[in-house]
Amino acid sequence: MPLEKMKTTGILKQLIIRTWKLTADTTAAWDEIAAEKSTVKDVFLQYTIPFILICTIISTLFGFLYADEKKLTIGILKGITIAVSLLAGNLLTYSVSIRTLSKYLPHFAVKENVARLVVYSFSLMYFFRIVTAILPGLFFLKVLNVFTAYLVWDGCRGVMGMDEDERSNFVLLVTGMVIFTPFIARYLLQWLLPNI
Numbered sequence: 001m002p003l004e005k006m007k008t009t010g011i012l013k014q015l016i017i018r019t020w021k022l023t024a025d026t027t028a029a030w031d032e033i034a035a036e037k038s039t040v041k042d043v044f045l046q047y048t049i050p051f052i053l054i055c056t057i058i059s060t061l062f063g064f065l066y067a068d069e070k071k072l073t074i075g076i077l078k079g080i081t082i083a084v085s086l087l088a089g090n091l092l093t094y095s096v097s098i099r100t101l102s103k104y105l106p107h108f109a110v111k112e113n114v115a116r117l118v119v120y121s122f123s124l125m126y127f128f129r130i131v132t133a134i135l136p137g138l139f140f141l142k143v144l145n146v147f148t149a150y151l152v153w154d155g156c157r158g159v160m161g162m163d164e165d166e167r168s169n170f171v172l173l174v175t176g177m178v179i180f181t182p183f184i185a186r187y188l189l190q191w192l193l194p195n196i
Contacts, residue, residue: 011050018047019123022151030158033116040115048090048119051126056083059133066136081189082129086122089182094118097174105170108160117155121178124148149175 021029038046059082064075097118101109128142152174156167 011046012054015047015051015054018120019127022120022123023127023147026151026154027158030120030155033120033155034113034159036116038112038116040111043112043115043119044090048087048122051122052083052086052090055086055126055129055133056080058130062133062136077193078133081186081193082133084189085182085186086125086129088185089125089178090118090122092181093122093174093177096177097170100170100173105162105166108162108166110160113159117152117159118174118178121148121152121155121174124151125178125182145179148178152178 018029021032056079060075060079063078064071067074094115098109098111098114101114124145124147128145131141132139149171152171153167156162156171156174160167162170
């Protein structure tokens with residue numbers, strides 16, 4: 001979505017609308033995303049960065065509120081951990097996806113399309129991070145991240161233009177990376193940083 005339109009309608013409102021469309025009417029949402037003319041930079045700056053900032057702020061705030069002791073330290077470390085893990089997940093998934101496509105399916109290795117696929121496939125990850133930061137007792141909702149596989153599957157059709165036989169292995173790769181890279185990055189950071 002062009003930056004001018006994002007400023008006039010409100011970034012937060014656009015994030016909510018896009019996330020809702022991707023979960024409620026996945027096919028129509030991917031078709032709308034495919035029709036957009038946005039660069040890799042636009043997609044990251046207008047969707048990934050705002051969502052990561054929201055996740056970071058909420059994780060910091062509620063980490064602070066729910067901590068028993070060292071509230072400020074715990075809150076800040078939780079926020080940093082979430083920010084770094086989500087950003088690392090996005091960038092690693094994008095990088096591995098573009099390299100894999102360049103090697104095995106070079107005619108699909110269009111950077112803008114891969115960026116859209118990867119960035120918007122993280123939508124559920126952001127949503128569940130926010131919900132579980134606010135209500136930690138709902139941690140079991142994270143199992144619904146498996147819906148990411150369907151998001152990626154349909155995104156490969158809508159944004160990438162792949163047929164069913166072309167997308168199967170690529171969907172497994174991207175889904176696995178979307179779900180597991182932030183998880184692995186977060187646990188590596190927790191291992192390196194004390195008191196999380």
